[in-house]
Amino acid sequence: MQEIPILGVSVWPFLKYGILFGFLLYIIFAVVVVRQVKLMTKTLELGHEGVIKALSLIHLIAAVLIFFFTAAIL
């Protein structure tokens, strides 16, 4: 384990919480993307909205799952 030399504390727990915080921000971004796709498909119907909506939802679900996965393994 690497440590911060001055404080004598391991750097990894700090990094873990930093990464988890980053993932929380990413989940918010993924929610905004879902909202954005909803707005776009409401504005314009081009005939293939289902696939794009599904992709944005899969992206959000993946972000949430990865958050829990990261919390579990780090």
Place this chain on the structure above:
Amino acid sequence: MPDVFNFKKNAKIGHTEGKMSVSAKANDSDFDKHSLPGHSHNPLAAFCYYPDHVNFVNQEPEEAVVLLLRRHPITNLKWLAFAFLSILAPAFFTVLSPFEGIPARFQLIFVVIWYLLTFAYTFEKFLSWYFNVNIVTDERIIEVDFINLVYREITDANIDQIQDVTVEIGSAARTFFNYGDVIIQTAAQVPKIEFDAVPRPDEVAKILRELRVEEEVEKLEGRVR
């Protein structure tokens, strides 16, 4: 006589005589738009003449979409190449010496973060290309711009407000792939509408010209909706 003129003329007859809806006209055998040159069923087409299933906010019930335009697919090459390199990049992470000192579980998470960011970047670029469209209807020209995640801008002008149409094809790539800007000066509140990097700009200008002529004829005959 060009197709657009015949097609639209028939459509107008439909409007005045039978108050036919756009979808009814599309299903009518007389309006065989599927055989028109430039009509496409490809959902990623950048130039689609009389597209199927295209609707937009504030569309009038009898307004027919004549043309759907996006930026030419070749304009996506830069971000597609970047996304491709980003997908390959984690294979080279292990070569970097700072990466070796990191615990395996952190290495795994860094790779996952990398792919998430790559997906986010690629998806945003795709959405930007797919939904930033230019639409020409039998009544209006519309420019739909999604500037960022939450901001959209929709500009429109009536066909009879078009004053001048300029086609700009300014580079070797644009000449080779036949795409360019169509700049439309209007008498509307927004004086200029630009169709950026659209395929077949000369054909777009021609279609706009024909629609303007048709609009003039409608005015003279008192058939304006």
